Amino acid sequence: MSNNRVSRRQFLNYTLTGVGGFMAAGILMPMVRFAIDPALQTKAEGDFVQTSQKVADITEEPVKVDFSYEQVDAWYTSEVTDTAWVYKSGDSIVALSPVCKHLGCTVNWNSDTEHPNQFFCACHGGRYEKTGKNVPGTPPLGPLDAYEVSEKDGFLLLGKKIANNLA
Amino acid sequence: MFFNGNDVQQFQTQKDFIDTALVPLLFLEFDDARIRQSSSATDFLMSLTAFVEQQFKGRLMLVPPFSYTNQTKDGLAVNLLKEELQSTGFKYVIFITTDHTWTSHSEQLDVIWLPPIPLESMDKGVKKTVLEEQLKQIIPVLTSKWY
C-alpha cells in the first residue's frame, strides 16, 4: 500500500527538483541562445542575398554581379556592396569572389591580352583559370573563393562565401 | 591597404609587393562662394580613392589625405613627403588630386589630376557607375608605372 503513497520526503524531493529544473532552465536558456544566436544570424532572405541578375541572362561568359547587404559592426550598421563573377557552367551557375588570394586586390575577367579567358589580377600578375583555380607560377597560392548560389523568381541569389572545391 | 593597424602590419611583412603609396591632396576652401564645390570635390576624391584602394589593395597603400587651404598650401612640402615615403620603402609615390595647380609639378611628382564630379545628387547605383568609369581611367596610369 505504502508503495503507491508519496511520502513527505519524496514529495519535497520531486517538487524541489522540478522547481530547481525550471530555475536552471531559466538561467541556461538565454545563455544558450546568446551563444548560438550570432551563428544563426543571417543576412536578409535567410542566408541568401537577392541580386538584380536574371538567371536566364547568365551565359558562359563571366559577368560582374553586385549585391549589397547590411553589416552590423557593434553599434554601427553599414551597407556593404560585394561583387561576384558569375557564369554558367553546364547546367549549374558558378559565382566566384573577385578577391585575389594573394594580397586581396580585385581580379578581372579576360583583362590580360596575353592570357585570354582567365581571371587576372593587375597587382602582381596573379592569374586564375575560369574555374577559379590559381595558375601555378603566379603569386596566388589558392583558388578564388566561391559563393553559394540559389534562385528566386528568376533572379539570382548569392549566399555564403565557401572555399572553392575544385574537382 | 589602408593606413590602419591591421593593414600596416601586413604591409610590413609584404613590402616587396606593396610598393606604391597613393596620397590624396585635398584643397579645402571655406568661403561661402567656394565651400560647396570644395566639399563636393573632397567627397569625390575620398570616394574614388577608397574605390582605388579596393581594386589595388595588395599593391598600394592609401595614405590619409594631406589637406591645405589657400593660406597653408605653401607649408605643404610635397617633395619632402615623397622622399620620406620613398625612404620607407615605397617605390612609387603617386599623388591624386582635383586641384589642377598640381599639374604644374608633374616633372618632379607623379600626379593624377581629375576634374571633380559632384556625387551628392546621385543615387547609389549611378554613383558606383561613375566611380567605376573614373577608376578605368586610373588603372592604366597606375599599371603603366608598374609594368
Ligand code: FES
Ligand atoms: S594581390 Fe593579386 S597577385 Fe598579388
